Amino acid sequence: MTTSVLLAVGQALLLVGALAAVHVPLGSYLARTLTSPHHTRAERVVYRVLRVDPDAEMRWTAYLRGILALTLVSIVAVMLLARTQDRLPLAGDVPAMAPHTAWNTAVSFATNTNWQSYAGETAATPVLHSAGLAVQNFVSAAVGLVVAVALVRGFTRAGTDGRVGNVWRDLVRTVVRVLLPVAAVAGLVLVAGGVVQNLHAPADVTTLAGGTQTVMGGQIASQEAVKLLGTNGGGYVNANSAHPFENPTPWTNLLEMFLILAIPTALPRAFGIIVGDRRQGHAVLATMTTLLVGSATLLTWAELAAPGAVPTAAGAALEGKEVRFGEAASALFAAVTTGTSTGAVNAAHDSLTAPGGGVALFTMLLGEVAPGGVGSGLAGMLVLAVLTVFLAGLMVGRTPEYLGKRIGRHEMTLVAGYVLTVPALVLLGSATAVLVPAADAAAGDPELLVRHRGRVVGREQLLREVWGPSAVRDTHYLRVYVAQLRRKHEEDPAVPQHLLTSPGMGDRSETTEGVIPGAL
Numbered sequence: 358m359t360t361s362v363l364l365a366v367g368q369a370l371l372l373v374g375a376l377a378a379v380h381v382p383l384g385s386y387l388a389r390t391l392t393s394p395h396h397t398r399a400e401r402v403v404y405r406v407l408r409v410d411p412d413a414e415m416r417w418t419a420y421l422r423g424i425l426a427l428t429l430v431s432i433v434a435v436m437l438l439a440r441t442q443d444r445l446p447l448a449g450d451v452p453a454m455a456p457h458t459a460w461n462t463a464v465s466f467a468t469n470t471n472w473q474s475y476a477g478e479t480a481a482t483p484v485l486h487s488a489g490l491a492v493q494n495f496v497s498a499a500v501g502l503v504v505a506v507a508l509v510r511g512f513t514r515a516g517t518d519g520r521v522g523n524v525w526r527d528l529v530r531t532v533v534r535v536l537l538p539v540a541a542v543a544g545l546v547l548v549a550g551g552v553v554q555n556l557h558a559p560a561d562v563t564t565l566a567g568g569t570q571t572v573m574g575g576q577i578a579s580q581e582a583v584k585l586l587g588t589n590g591g592g593y594v595n596a597n598s599a600h601p602f603e604n605p606t607p608w609t610n611l612l613e614m615f616l617i618l619a620i621p622t623a624l625p626r627a628f629g630i631i632v633g634d635r636r637q638g639h640a641v642l643a644t645m646t647t648l649l650v651g652s653a654t655l656l657t658w659a660e661l662a663a664p665g666a667v668p669t670a671a672g673a674a675l676e677g678k679e680v681r682f683g684e685a686a687s688a689l690f691a692a693v694t695t696g697t698s699t700g701a702v703n704a705a706h707d708s709l710t711a712p713g714g715g716v717a718l719f720t721m722l723l724g725e726v727a728p729g730g731v732g733s734g735l736a737g738m739l740v741l742a743v744l745t746v747f748l749a750g751l752m753v754g755r756t757p758e759y760l761g762k763r764i765g766r767h768e769m770t771l772v773a774g775y776v777l778t779v780p781a782l783v784l785l786g787s788a789t790a791v792l793v794p795a796a797d798a799a800a801g802d803p804e805l806l807v808r809h810r811g812r813v814v815g816r817e818q819l820l821r822e823v824w825g826p827s828a829v830r831d832t833h834y835l836r837v838y839v840a841q842l843r844r845k846h847e848e849d850p851a852v853p854q855h856l857l858t859s860p861g862m863g864d865r866s867e868t869t870e871g872v873i874p875g876a877l
Contacts, residue, residue, distance in 0.1 A: 365657050365685035368611060372689070375615050376622050383619060384626025384638075390534045391506050391527065392631060403529050411526035416519045420507055423524035424500055428467050431493055435463035438489040445484040449558060454480065466490050469497035469730065471584070471591030471700045478573040478594040483556060486593060491580045495536050496528075498587025501732035502535075503527035505624070506631075508736050512760045513632050535620075536587060543582035543616055550612070551605040554578040577602050585616035588730035590700020598690070598703040599679050610686055610703060614693045621645075621697055621728040624735045632760055641738050648727030652720045653692035659713035660688040668710060677708025691717050698725035698733065724779065740775050743768060806856070806866040815863040839864060 396404070396411060404411050415423070438445070439459035443452050454462065458475055465472045466489070475481065481490070507521040514520065548554050557574030564570050577593045581603050584590055590597075598604040604613055622642065629638020661684055663674035678687045687704035694701050695717045706717055720727060726737040747764045750757030757764040806814055839858065843850040858864050 361661050361685055368686060369653065369689060371611060372614055376618055379619060380623055380626060383623040385630065387535065387623060387627035388630035390530050399533055400529050407525060409525040411523055413523055414520040415523055417521050420521050420524045424504065431467040431496060432463045435466055435489045435493060436460055438485050439463065442482045442485045445482060447483045447556065451480065451482050466493035466591060467497060469501055469589055471589045473591055476595035477592055478575065483575060486580060487576055490591060491583060494583040494587050494589045495532050498536060498589060498731045499528050499531040501730055502531050505732035505736040508739060509628055509631050512762060536583065540583040540586050543586060544579045546612065547578040547581055547609060550609040552578040552581055552609065553602045585613050585701060588617060588697045588699040592701065598701045604703055607682060607686060610682055610690065614690055617693050617697050617699050620731045621734045628735060645728035645738065649692065649696050652696055652716055652727060653689055655716045656692045656713050657685055657688040659710045659716060660684040664710055664712065674710050677705030679703060688713065695720040696725065696727040698730040740772055744772050806864065810866050813859050813863045813865045819864065
C-alpha cells in the first residue's frame with residue numbers, strides 16, 4: 358500500500374509540474390491567437406477558399422448560425438463517408454456502416470461527444486478514421502473553444518449591438534495555430550513511445566496458446582493525439598486508451614493525461630488576459646483545480662483502499678484495469694477524463710469500486726467543469742460564476758455585476774436554461790428508453806439475441822454483427838463478452854438461466870419478454 362501511495366503521489370506531482378510549466382506560455386499564446394489582428398498566409402488561403410471576410414465582426418446570431426451550419430455540414434459529411442466507406446480506398450473487407458450507426462457516429466463526433474457504438478478497429482476504415490473522425494476531432498474541439506471566446510467577448514465589450522467576433526476567423530486560427538501544431542508534435546512523441554501509426558492491412562498471427570488472432574494496424578497515434586488534446590475521446594480501437602496500441606506504457610499514459618488537461622487549464626489565463634483582469638482567471642483556475650484535485654484524491658483513495666468483498670479477497674481492485682498502469686494511474690486517468698468530458702478511458706469505469714464509481718459519476722453530474730473540455734469547461738464555469746454572483750448579490754442587497762455587466766432577469770433566464778437543459782435531456786431520454794419496449798429489451802439483452810429469442814445464434818454471426826467481419830475468428834472476444842453479460846444480469850453467473858451457450862454452436866436468449874430480469 359505504501360508503494361502504491363507513493364506512486365500515486367509521484368505521478369500526480371509529475372502531471373501537475375508539467376501543466377504548471379506550460380500554463381503561462383500556453384495561456385498567453387491562446388490569448389494572443391484569439392485577439393491578434395494579423396492573419397498568416399495559410400489562414401488567408403483558407404479564407405479565400407471559404408469566401409469569407411475574417412475582419413467582419415458578427416452579431417451573436419450570425420456567429421451562432423455559422424456554428425450550426427458547420428455542425429450540420431460535418432454531420433452530413435461523416436455520415437456519407439460512413440455509408441460509403443466500403444467503396445473507398447483501403448477499405449479491405451470492412452462493410453459500410455448501417456444507417457443508424459452512421460447517423461449515431463456522425464452526430465457523436467460532430468458534437469465532441471465521441472460516443473461509439475462500434476469497434477473502431479473492425480467497423481471503420483482508415484479513410485473514415487482520417488478524413489472523417491480525425492477531422493471532426495479538430496473541428497468540434499475548435500467549436501468548443503470559439504464558443505467560450507465569444508462568451509468572453511460578450512462580457513468585455515460595451516454596447517448592445519451583440520458583436521462577438523468572426524466565427525470563421527476564430528475557428529481557422531484555433532485549428533491552424535493551436536490544435537494542428539500541438540497535435541502534430543504530440544503524435545510524433547506518441548509514436549516514439551510505441552503507439553502504432555501505419556497503413557498496414559490486418560495480419561493474422563499465432564498466439565502463445567496456438568490459436569490465430571487478427572492484429573490491426575492504423576493511423577492510431579495521429580488520431581490519439583487530437584482526441585486527447587481536443588478532449589474528444591473516441592478511440593481508434595474498441596478498448597480505447599486501455600489498449601497497448603493506443604497507450605503502451607506508463608509514461609505515455611502520463612502524456613495522454615497531460616494532453617487532456619493542457620488547454621482546459623491554460624484557458625483561464627487566456628480569459629484573464631482578454632478581460633484585462635488576470636485575477637479573474639486565477640479565481641476560475643483555482644475553482645477548477647480544487648474540484649479536480651478533490652476528485653482525483655477521492656478516486657485514488659477508493660481504488661487503493663479497494664473496499665468490498667471481492668477486491669478484499671483478490672487483494673486489489675484490479676478488475677477492468679490494465680496491470681501495466683495499476684490502480685493509481687487508472688484512478689487518476691478516470692478523474693481527468695470525467696472532469697474534462699473526455700471519452701478516453703484506460704480502464705473500465707463500470708469496474709471501479711463503488712465509491713470510486715460514485716466519485717466519477719458525481720464529477721460528470723457537476724457539468725464537467727473541473728476543468729471541463731476545451732472551451733466548454735471555461736464557458737460552463739463562467740455561467741456558474743454568473744449564478745454565484747447573482748445569488749451573492751441578493752444575499753447582501755446589492756445589484757449583482759460580473760466583469761462590469763449587470764446581471765438581471767434576462768441573464769438569469771439564460772443561466773437557468775443552461776443549468777436545466779442537460780438534466781432535462783438526460784432524464785427525459787432515460788425515461789423514454791425505459792418506457793419504449795424495444796429499447797428496454799435491447800438494454801437488457803444483446804439486440805441480436807433478442808431478435809432471435811429461443812434460437813441459437815452462431816458464433817460467427819455474433820462476432821460479425823458486433824465486432825465486424827474481420828473478427829469472425831476471434832472467439833475470445835465472444836467468450837469475454839458473454840461472461841460479462843452473465844456477471845451483470847444473471848443471479849448466479851455460474852448457473853445461467855437466461856443467456857445460454859450451446860457448445861460448438863452459439864448462444865441463445867431464453868427470456869420470455871426479451872428482458873433479462875437482472876437488467877432492471
